[in-house]
Amino acid sequence: MGKQAEITIHDIAKKLGISASTVSRALNNNPLISKATQAKIKETAAKMGYRPNTMAANLRTRKTNTIGVIVPLINRHFFSSVISGIEDVAYNSGFAVTITQSNDSFEKEEKIAQTLYSNRVDGVIVSIGMETTKFNHLKHFSERNIPLVFxxxxxxxxxxxxxxxxxxxxxxxxxxxxxxxxxxxxAHIGGPLNLNIYRKRLDGFCAAMKKAGLEVDRQMLLHNSLTRTDGTNAIKKLLKNPQKPDAIFCANDTTALSVIIYLVENGIKIPEDIMVVGFSNEPFSEVVTPSISTIRQPGFEMGQKAAELIIEQIKQKNQPSLFQNIVMPTELIIRQSSFKKKG
Incomplete structure (x- = not known):
């Protein structure tokens, strides 16, 4: 059985015995066409299975009403929360969202950026991957006046x-x-220091130690990609030190979980022997035993703000004279993995 031809405005016009230009105007809600005629034409178009040629329209207007989003990992609760916030604002503003993930790979992030550029997205919201140390693939957007929000x-x-x-x-x-x-x-198990978020978390750690008059032992500072395997390898290394830690601040909850699993499997009590705090407030951190103390990030609100800023730029068509650098507050959530005494 052969493919059925795509329905065009000319087919609708022939069916109704009117001009194609009238059909086009009606489908685009032109006020020159009466509401009754618009309704009749739209009803006929729907029955015939007409699909608007948005690609042709995009070429005419040079806009796709699409925002590209690049995240390192979609399966992390923080990033999925940001995506939800972006979509919440974008959908209500008439924009579609194309979601991609780099898997923390520079090569993949570079290819994704090229694809989004080729697909003529109106703007890009991005959180760079752990391997990313060069940025020409992202400068490409800003140099061509395509809005970019990090x-x-x-x-x-x-x-x-x-x-x-x-x-x-x-x-x-x-x-x-x-x-x-x-x-x-x-001890502190942190992420790669080419990313400023992990440098700042380390700086916060060192500042708190200094304020309390405690020495930062460089042997207790480890940096890796913060995967489950990395967390396990890190805690094994820390336990081999002559000075063993009595607490560990992990730069994400995935590492905190792998640390806790290893400690429990080896008969080390949490929090009595070693306390653990993570970062991000992943959903699992509340339901595992012991539950994980962590730092909550306002992912959904960040996504909403990112979408608002990118849409504002898209509509303005020109780069703003002053770019915003917005810093949102975090919240400490205390759970079983670190709670020993009140205070």
Missing amino acids: FDRVVDEIEAHKISVDDFNGGFKATQHLIEQGAKKI
Whole structure:
């Protein structure tokens, strides 16, 4: 059976015995066409299975009403929350959202950026991957006046709106809490230091240690890609140190979970022997045993703000004279993995 031909406005016009230009105007809600005629034409178009040629319309207007989003990992609760916030605002503003993930790969992120550019997205919202240390693929957008908004993992070298959480204070609060619970030998498992979020979390950790008069043991500072495997390898290494930690601040909840699993499997009590705090407030952090103390990030609100900023830029058509650098607050959530005493 052969393919059925695509229905055109000429087919609708022939069916109704009117001109194609009248059909076109009616489908585009032109006020020159009466409401009754518009309704009749739209009803006929729907029955015939007509699909508007948005690609042709996009070529005429040079707009696709599409926002490209690049995130490192879609399956992380934080990034999925940001995506939900973006879609919430974009949908209500008449924009579609194309969601992609780099899997923290620079090569994949570069190819995604090229594809989004080729598909003529109106703007891009991005959080860079762990491997990304060069930014020409993203400069490409700003140099061609295509709006760009960074969130969470931002790029200092590119002028654009940037939205991040207060990573310094998040690291400070997590470490201060461990100190208040009696910890003195605190380790930190952080992410790669080419990303400013992990530098700031480390800085917050060091500031809290300094304020409490505690020494930062460089052997207790480890940096990796923060996967489950990395977390397990990190805790194995820390336990081989002559000075063993009595608390660990992990730069994400995935690492905190793998640390806790390893400690429990090896008969080390949490929080009695070693306290653990994560970062991000992943859904699993509340339901595992022991539940994981962590730092909450306002992902949904970040996504909403990112979408508002990109849509505002798209509608203005020109780059703003002043780009915003928005820092959102974090919240310490205390659970079983770090709670030993009140205070």
